[in-house]
Amino acid sequence: MSDQLPAKDVEVLLAAAVAAPSMHNTQPWRFAVEGHAIDVYLDGSRALPAEDPTGRAMRIAAGAATFNLRCAAESLGYRTWFGLAPYPDEPDLLARVVIEPTADRDEELRDLAVQIPYRHTDRHPSDIEPMPESVRIALLQAAYAEGAQLTWLAEDDVRAVLDLVLDTDLREVHDWHRSAERSHWVGGERTTDGIPSDALGPRSATYPAAVRDMGTRPADRMRGATRFEDHPDVAVLSTDYDEPADQVTAGAALERVLLTATRAGLSASFLNQPLEYDDLRRSVQRLTRCPGHAHMIIRFGHSTPDGPRHGTARRPVADFLPKEES
Numbered sequence: 001m002s003d004q005l006p007a008k009d010v011e012v013l014l015a016a017a018v019a020a021p022s023m024h025n026t027q028p029w030r031f032a033v034e035g036h037a038i039d040v041y042l043d044g045s046r047a048l049p050a051e052d053p054t055g056r057a058m059r060i061a062a063g064a065a066t067f068n069l070r071c072a073a074e075s076l077g078y079r080t081w082f083g084l085a086p087y088p089d090e091p092d093l094l095a096r097v098v099i100e101p102t103a104d105r106d107e108e109l110r111d112l113a114v115q116i117p118y119r120h121t122d123r124h125p126s127d128i129e130p131m132p133e134s135v136r137i138a139l140l141q142a143a144y145a146e147g148a149q150l151t152w153l154a155e156d157d158v159r160a161v162l163d164l165v166l167d168t169d170l171r172e173v174h175d176w177h178r179s180a181e182r183s184h185w186v187g188g189e190r191t192t193d194g195i196p197s198d199a200l201g202p203r204s205a206t207y208p209a210a211v212r213d214m215g216t217r218p219a220d221r222m223r224g225a226t227r228f229e230d231h232p233d234v235a236v237l238s239t240d241y242d243e244p245a246d247q248v249t250a251g252a253a254l255e256r257v258l259l260t261a262t263r264a265g266l267s268a269s270f271l272n273q274p275l276e277y278d279d280l281r282r283s284v285q286r287l288t289r290c291p292g293h294a295h296m297i298i299r300f301g302h303s304t305p306d307g308p309r310h311g312t313a314r315r316p317v318a319d320f321l322p323k324e325e326s
Contacts, residue, residue, distance in 0.1 A: 019311070021258070023052060024048065025185070027046065028043045029042070033321070036098055036100055040066050051181055060247055063084075063250060063253075066248065070109060074106050079106075080099050081100075085248060112260065114263075115262040121311070123199070124267075125226060127301070138260055146253035149240075149288075164283055183217065186214045190313060193314070203225040212273060234297065235297075236296070237257065238285060239295065250295040265302060266301065267301050270299070274297070284297060
């Protein structure tokens, strides 16, 4: 076995990793490649201090990137071993992934790797086709496989979440720090990061709705409106504990759930704004009737003809590596 991963394989691995979702598509990762190990770090220069002051969303994003990296490794014929938040004295090092050739393949991860280019956040209305129970169970199992729980909310609980969304919006009315931070990342034409205007989807004709309106610019606030589904399928992703490693675990579980959903022909978007306030986050977790800590509120649906055909843009892989490695 070579002492170094081939450069072409590193390119494939990291391209898959950076295709993971992150809050406002900030892509808050750095990678270091040494031999057959890839370290995943936080990139503090891409933090969101107003909306994510503890860095929890960044760690979730890093977990999602780590999961994609593992899937891509399987597609190239490698097996992975990994440790999450391995060194307490290095808080920015969130995962170390060791990659070695193997003939013993994880066919599930290999299959999910195929879905990575097709997964994206879809903020368009879903059709009214009911979700098969087998798919609901598959998504529960996907979260469980990575050490997290996915809880489907009953219709009354979905309405309770929408009430919490309204509470969040009222709190944000005069919070110019949050609005300024969001406007830095959302809207306009974007070719490497952030959320461009054409990925915002339509505004909802009703309020509150099971879709987050990310628009901050005047033109985006005036974009067309349409009616969203009256009975959305919403689930909460949570973990038992809330340490940094648990948040990275939540990110891996999130991405496994999203790729499983993509394979089943489902789209997904997020209603995470209540989770940005500690008291509302606890309220969301109580709706699950389970102990733990809520990390994501996910709205699932079926992709529609008006939905996006591709995800938001990503920076070149070289931007995520130290200069001497790029």
